[in-house]
Amino acid sequence: MSSPLPLRIAGTLAHRWGDLRYRAKIALRLTSPPIMLPYRGWAGADALHLTGRVVEDEKVIHARPTRSRWRNLWRTYRRYETDEIRGAEITWSGFGLSGRATTSREGFFSLSIERTELPDGLGDAPWQPIALRLEGAPGYRFAPIRCGAEIRCVSPDAAFAVVSDIDDTIVETSAQHFLDHVRTVALNSAESRVAFPGIAFLYRALAAGVRGGETNPIFYVSSSPWNLYELFAEFLQRRGLPAGPMFLKDFGLTPTQWLTGSHATHKTAAIETLLRGYPALAFILIGDTGQRDAEIYADIVRRHPGRILSVHLRDVSPKGQRPAVAAAVAAIDAAGVAITTSPTLEGAARTCEEHGLVAPGTGQAMRREIESDRARLAGSAAGVASED
Structure with a gap:
């Protein structure tokens, strides 16, 4: 299907302006x-x-x-x-x-x-x-x-791969609220961003599986632009989350895309790429209820029976789940795929332990890590407040 005429015109003009600006910079040695x-x-x-x-x-x-x-x-x-x-x-x-x-x-x-x-x-x-x-x-x-x-590189011992969202899944960014999201992203460094309690422990447990080390690969998929790659990579390192390849977006006005493009199209394409890239691996999908992760994951489960081990969603909906999210959760469950929704992803740790995907005791350890991280964050917040 061809792009709308206004988009084609705007995208073409943006390209021509970019070409003119580029040639001018080169000519003027700027x-x-x-x-x-x-x-x-x-x-x-x-x-x-x-x-x-x-x-x-x-x-x-x-x-x-x-x-x-x-x-x-x-x-x-x-x-x-x-x-x-x-x-x-x-x-x-x-x-x-x-x-x-x-x-x-x-x-x-x-x-x-x-x-x-x-x-x-x-x-x-x-x-x-x-x-x-x-x-x-x-x-x-x-x-x-x-x-x-x-x-x-993926070991022959890998039991599964993990695909994880970033915004509001491992770090709070209020992605579903535009102004709050912009404020959070624009005013914080990798150092000042805070991972959700227990999330680093959970992801390390998933990467280790039952064999230890970095047996199972973790991939991060976000609708944020590639411009933030270095920020995300540093955040993962600082907060103790496993390193992993990222699938981000190229922002820009083109004859086929308004600035950011579609969140669902981007995330679906990334997951489809990984499913084709690792035909022998099953996958765990992790996201949140704030955007369209539930609907996207339900569609992936429907189109790839037997490839998805479980789906886990951080519940970031204080007013209750949207009907579309509830319907997607029900569809995933009806397909026989384990699905959890919880504010802390503690349910994800318990479910993965029950299915033999992580080491015994991971569920209880996750609860302790959440409590420990909450206490540490409360202490850090108190310290910052006293400095102010």
Whole structure:
């Protein structure tokens, strides 16, 4: 189906303005040094996938954390107001292979390596390195820039994979309330954002399964833009959540998309990609009741019978579940898939333990972790209040 005429016109004008602005910057030598931002990749059954982006360095990536709301607001603006570098040449090497990639008009690059091309296999470690080198870009002068990236490799011992939402699932962002969401996202750093009580323990338990280590992969899917990738990655590390590849969105006005695009379309496409990428793995889906996670997951359960082990939703609906959420929960349950809804995801820990997916005692330990995290957060809040 073709896009509406106003969207096609607006998108075309936006593209032309972007081209004009880009050419003017190059001609006037108003460019800034580039930075290469690789995103964690993943190794599916048939191929390895890695993406990243090359943009002008706005000095906000890996900047020192601050609790200043004004400084965080400024950094958020700079994250969104990126100057992408198109046509940049990148070379890569890893797994006994090497190759080249070129960035798109939005600065993105991607590479896929067929598993049949790997001379030495993937090894046994959950993460494998790949080396990247930014060689050059039209209109920019700089010495080659090197950096490393990681590929999530899945052990033959993996019993399942986890797909998790981010906003209002692992961190409170009030995604269902636009103004509250904007305030939370814009005014907080990775350091000042707080994970929900017990969530880090639950995700580590899921990653470990019954064998320990990082046996089961965790993937994070969000409708937030790629501009926030570094913020999310740092948040996961600071709060003790397992690292994992992310599926975020490219915001922008194009002839086929109004700025953000569809939340449901993006999340469904990401999950479908992972289901195809790991045909031998079952999945656990985790989200919240605030947006459309319940409906999306119910549709996935319907279309992929036998592939979904369980669905767990953080209940963020103080006025009760919307009828659409209640109907989706009922449909998942009717399909024979375990489904839990709770404000703390404690029910998820108990259900996964009952089904033998995590170590014995995980349910009780989750309750203790929730209480411990709540006490710690209360103490931190009291300390901040006394400073004020």
